[in-house]
Amino acid sequence: MSQKNIFLDWKNPGKALITGASAGMGFCFAKQLAQKGFDLILVARRRDRLQEIADKLASDYSIQCEIISADLSDIDEIKKTAACVKQIGNLDVLINNAGFATIGDFADVPIEKTMQMFNLHMASCVLLTHAGLPGMIKRKRGAIINVSSVAAFTLTPGNVMYDATKAFLKTFSENIQLEVRGHGIRIQALCPGFTRTEFHEVGDFKNFDRSAVPDSLWMMPDDVVSLSLKALEENKEVVFIPGWKNRLNKWIILHSSIVRNYLHKKVKERENLSGGNHHD
Ligand SMILES: NC(=O)c1ccc[n+]([C@@H]2O[C@H](COP(=O)([O-])OP(=O)(O)OC[C@H]3O[C@@H](n4cnc5c(N)ncnc54)[C@H](OP(=O)(O)O)[C@@H]3O)[C@@H](O)[C@H]2O)c1
Numbered sequence: 001m002s003q004k005n006i007f008l009d010w011k012n013p014g015k016a017l018i019t020g021a022s023a024g025m026g027f028c029f030a031k032q033l034a035q036k037g038f039d040l041i042l043v044a045r046r047r048d049r050l051q052e053i054a055d056k057l058a059s060d061y062s063i064q065c066e067i068i069s070a071d072l073s074d075i076d077e078i079k080k081t082a083a084c085v086k087q088i089g090n091l092d093v094l095i096n097n098a099g100f101a102t103i104g105d106f107a108d109v110p111i112e113k114t115m116q117m118f119n120l121h122m123a124s125c126v127l128l129t130h131a132g133l134p135g136m137i138k139r140k141r142g143a144i145i146n147v148s149s150v151a152a153f154t155l156t157p158g159n160v161m162y163d164a165t166k167a168f169l170k171t172f173s174e175n176i177q178l179e180v181r182g183h184g185i186r187i188q189a190l191c192p193g194f195t196r197t198e199f200h201e202v203g204d205f206k207n208f209d210r211s212a213v214p215d216s217l218w219m220m221p222d223d224v225v226s227l228s229l230k231a232l233e234e235n236k237e238v239v240f241i242p243g244w245k246n247r248l249n250k251w252i253i254l255h256s257s258i259v260r261n262y263l264h265k266k267v268k269e270r271e272n273l274s275g276g277n278h279h280d
Contacts, residue, residue, distance in 0.1 A: 014090030020098030024197025
């Protein structure tokens with residue numbers, strides 16, 4: 001068993017609930033918080049995989065580890081999960097992490113899939129936060145990480161809902177922090193760039209060619225998560241972008257005319273392809 005390290009000066013870690021804990025960054029959050037001594041509640045759809053992870057973390061780190069198998073793209077299942085969150089007396093950490101991506105123009109992606117993303121990225125975060133925050137305010141301690149993305153800063157045709165839902169998470173987090181900062185609670189909108197997880201292997205991204213993105217731009221999920229937790233402990237900015245390359249990327253997106261010109265060119269190409277007549 002490894003040495004437990006103290007998080008945020010909390011000498012008696014309570015519970016941490018992590019959505020999307022069956023893979024990728026959610027799994028890494030679970031592992032690193034277990035290492036810090038938190039009891040865990042792991043949420044995702046794949047029950048067997050969650051149970052396997054829960055058993056291993058409980059035995060490796062001598063913690064309690066429960067699972068909730070739930071599809072958080074379904075409003076009823078979100079409400080049931082939120083009801084469980086309300087029952088937790090000592091919720092210290094909430095990580096709203098579960099997510100997925102689609103490929104295709106907004107008009108072409110089936111509305112059911114779009115609403116699943118809407119619910120998973122936004123409704124689930126809103127309901128779970130609303131269920132968990134009052135207890136944190138009462139106990140005057142807590143931390144919430146909402147996993148957004150560098151996509152929150154971009155406009156990419158073909159990625160409308162992803163960009164929009166991730167931008168929502170950023171604004172939601174920044175604003176909540178303003179409300180709760182006097183209560184000893186820390187909020188973070190974690191905005192990773194390309195990270196080596198299952199994200200680019202599932203759903204619409206099943207055939208994604210990872211080599212299309214230069215190796216140097218990818219980060220490992222364990223590194224993203226340890227930087228995120230460190231930033232939270234150091235009380236860094238609410239909107240946290242891990243890795244200097246991702247921070248540079250965000251700066252370029254926001255300030256460089258190259259990106260604006262590229263976007264303009266792409267939009268023009270699409271207009272020409274559709275033979276449309278548009279107001280400029
Ligand atoms: N990887 C990247 O390059 C990248 C970059 C920026 C931001 N992000 C964000 O990081 C977060 C974590 O993604 P990841 O990269 O770790 O991806 P991942 O390896 O694919 O993990 C996604 C997790 O979300 C869970 N999940 C998906 N749909 C769900 C649903 N309907 N209900 C409940 N759980 C669900 C999955 O579990 P089950 O399948 O078992 O349900 C899995 O545990 C996402 O919000 C993503 O948007 C990722």
